[in-house]
Amino acid sequence: MESSVKTINDVFYTVIERNAPRVLMYKQRVKWIPLSARELYRNVVGTARALESWGVGPGDRVALLSENRPEWAIADFATMLLGAADVPIYPTLTPEQTAYMLNDSGAKVVFVSTHDQMRKVLAIKSQTKIEHVVIMDYIGTPEAIPMHRLMHAGPIDRDREFDRRAKAVDPDAMATIIYTSGTTGTPKGAILTQGNLASNLFHSLDFYQFTARDLSLSFLPLSHITARHLDYAMYWHGVVVAYCPFIDELMLSLLEVKPTVFVAVPRVYEKIYNNVQQKIGPAGMKRKLYNWALSVGRVHRDEVYAGQTPRDPEWRLANRLLFSKIRKGLGGRVEVFISGGAPLNPDLQDWYASVGLRIFEGYGLTETSPVIALNNPKAYRARSVGKPLANLEVKIAEDGELWVKGPSIFKGYWNMPVETAEAFEDGWFKTGDIANIDSDGFLYITDRKKDLIKTSGGKFVAPQPIEASLKTSDFVAEAAMIGDKRKFAVVIIAPNFATLEDWARQNGVQYSDREELVNHPRVQALYREVVAGTNARLAQFEKIKKILLVADEFTVANGALTPTLKLRRRVIESRYRNRIEDLYSSASTTSEVVSAT
Numbered sequence: 001m002e003s004s005v006k007t008i009n010d011v012f013y014t015v016i017e018r019n020a021p022r023v024l025m026y027k028q029r030v031k032w033i034p035l036s037a038r039e040l041y042r043n044v045v046g047t048a049r050a051l052e053s054w055g056v057g058p059g060d061r062v063a064l065l066s067e068n069r070p071e072w073a074i075a076d077f078a079t080m081l082l083g084a085a086d087v088p089i090y091p092t093l094t095p096e097q098t099a100y101m102l103n104d105s106g107a108k109v110v111f112v113s114t115h116d117q118m119r120k121v122l123a124i125k126s127q128t129k130i131e132h133v134v135i136m137d138y139i140g141t142p143e144a145i146p147m148h149r150l151m152h153a154g155p156i157d158r159d160r161e162f163d164r165r166a167k168a169v170d171p172d173a174m175a176t177i178i179y180t181s182g183t184t185g186t187p188k189g190a191i192l193t194q195g196n197l198a199s200n201l202f203h204s205l206d207f208y209q210f211t212a213r214d215l216s217l218s219f220l221p222l223s224h225i226t227a228r229h230l231d232y233a234m235y236w237h238g239v240v241v242a243y244c245p246f247i248d249e250l251m252l253s254l255l256e257v258k259p260t261v262f263v264a265v266p267r268v269y270e271k272i273y274n275n276v277q278q279k280i281g282p283a284g285m286k287r288k289l290y291n292w293a294l295s296v297g298r299v300h301r302d303e304v305y306a307g308q309t310p311r312d313p314e315w316r317l318a319n320r321l322l323f324s325k326i327r328k329g330l331g332g333r334v335e336v337f338i339s340g341g342a343p344l345n346p347d348l349q350d351w352y353a354s355v356g357l358r359i360f361e362g363y364g365l366t367e368t369s370p371v372i373a374l375n376n377p378k379a380y381r382a383r384s385v386g387k388p389l390a391n392l393e394v395k396i397a398e399d400g401e402l403w404v405k406g407p408s409i410f411k412g413y414w415n416m417p418v419e420t421a422e423a424f425e426d427g428w429f430k431t432g433d434i435a436n437i438d439s440d441g442f443l444y445i446t447d448r449k450k451d452l453i454k455t456s457g458g459k460f461v462a463p464q465p466i467e468a469s470l471k472t473s474d475f476v477a478e479a480a481m482i483g484d485k486r487k488f489a490v491v492i493i494a495p496n497f498a499t500l501e502d503w504a505r506q507n508g509v510q511y512s513d514r515e516e517l518v519n520h521p522r523v524q525a526l527y528r529e530v531v532a533g534t535n536a537r538l539a540q541f542e543k544i545k546k547i548l549l550v551a552d553e554f555t556v557a558n559g560a561l562t563p564t565l566k567l568r569r570r571v572i573e574s575r576y577r578n579r580i581e582d583l584y585s586s587a588s589t590t591s592e593v594v595s596a597t
Contacts, residue, residue, distance in 0.1 A: 046154025058083035189414030206493030297354035345468035
């Protein structure tokens with residue numbers, strides 16, 4: 001079937017021509033404000049005209065440095081209507097990282113969300129080619145141009161000549177340069193065209209039925225391709241998009257806007273699970289009720305995976321007493337749960353199915369626009385990431401790496417011809433992920449090729465599933481396995497200090513600071529138990545023999561995580577190198593805990 005959407009500009013005009021009274025929503029103080037298609041058109045074209053007056057045209061770059069909000073989408077659409085390309089930058093990045101991306105991309109204009117982001121850009125502006133700074137917040141400042149003035153100067157009625165030029169933008173026009181955060185090394189700017197984005201959009205939600213009655217909450221950072229693709233898809237299908245700028249506002253926003261579509265990375269699903277555990281508590285009647293309901297849910301888990309609502313009276317009672325309350329905490333109306341951006345822990349997926357929620361897991365990369373495969377209501381298999389999209393070819397290379405071809409595959413890395421050439425072989429894009437495909441065509445991702453640990457005994461250990469298993473414990477915030485070219489695997493654990501400190505208070509563990517806490521014998525015994533639970537399900541060569549318990553948190557700010565919350569394994573290994581060496585120099589190979597103090 002030929003795609004009816006060739007460019008993201010086609011998506012924009014599809015939205016405008018529906019002329020809906022509510023296209024998107026945003027929160028102003030305590031009230032959610034709708035924006036109509038007419039208002040969206042005025043704001044986007046007004047912004048595009050301003051960019052055009054500053055000399056922005058086909059092939060030029062415009063940077064976006066902002067949290068999720070309507071102005072992000074408006075600046076994005078405005079840029080692409082001109083045939084120009086935007087450069088999304090995570091607002092959490094440092095001035096140095098921001099300067100690199102602005103300078104490397106050659107962006108002429110940058111949209112910033114707040115006064116703080118403006119100050120960050122102004123401090124590094126001399127290192128870039130930026131000519132104009134536009135601020136989204138309503139702030140009176142001579143140092144930046146207020147975006148609301150650009151938007152409100154847009155036309156009330158349709159500008160036919162502008163529309164003609166925007167609709168004529170070629171699918172091969174560069175749409176965006178997205179810098180992949182990477183787990184090591186210099187960020188690489190992936191070049192995606194309008195056609196790349198549109199071709200992926202056309203097939204990614206095959207067999208899903210979305211209408212104007214649906215609502216999606218946009219909270220995953222729009223600087224990441226997953227969130228951006230989702231919003232384009234929602235707009236194209238007529239779904240209302242509500243913007244949540246900050247992750248700590250997520251749970252309240254869910255209760256207020258009551259979305260029907262919920263797309264999140266596994267870390268968000270983990271946090272929801274942990275919130276449920278904390279509310280239930282470790283003992284008492286709530287815990288007894290929870291344990292009973294979960295045991296009932298496990299019996300009927302396969303029915304949930306099959307898309308059925310169990311009819312058993314016992315399950316209905318468990319649903320009324322517990323499962324419905326979990327759904328209510330997520331707004332009460334979500335019909336579709338999707339997970340992407342990182343591997344979903346199978347135990348976590350099972351827990352959600354046990355409480356009646358089926359999660360559709362998918363898989364993709366920035367370089368693939370992004371979706372390569374996604375489970376859907378017509379083709380679902382737990383543990384897999386679904387079947388590859390209809391317009392893609394995939395194959396497994398001799399070393400187990402997944403290769404892919406198709407119209408959504410990127411054109412290369414900006415200013416990096418060597419890296420671009422290395423990313424392809426015989427026309428196939430090499431994903432860097434280890435995968436297999438079953439006899440029914442379902443795709444399974446087992447690990448990152450570069451993350452695989454090869455012990456000195458020649459055994460390969462896939463760390464991500466083991467780390468994900470550890471993180472199902474309320475006491476573990478992050479876990480990083482180490483062991484390449486070593487005789488056995490060890491793990492560095494950053495505790496969930498909120499849970500651990502609460503446990504310490506309840507159990508009379510005295511400490512003056514976090515270093516003393518992680519050194520306490522009872523705390524170390526606690527983490528031995530956590531690791532033992534995971535070890536019990538592992539082969540002998542995979543088992544974790546030593547535990548390094550750290551008094552730090554792994555964050556984007558301190559460099560331990562990428563902006564998409566992936567481990568920077570080499571950074572972490574370098575940071576604790578001396579303590580890791582101590583682990584391996586010990587003669588013992590029985591499970592023991594040491595602290596990075």
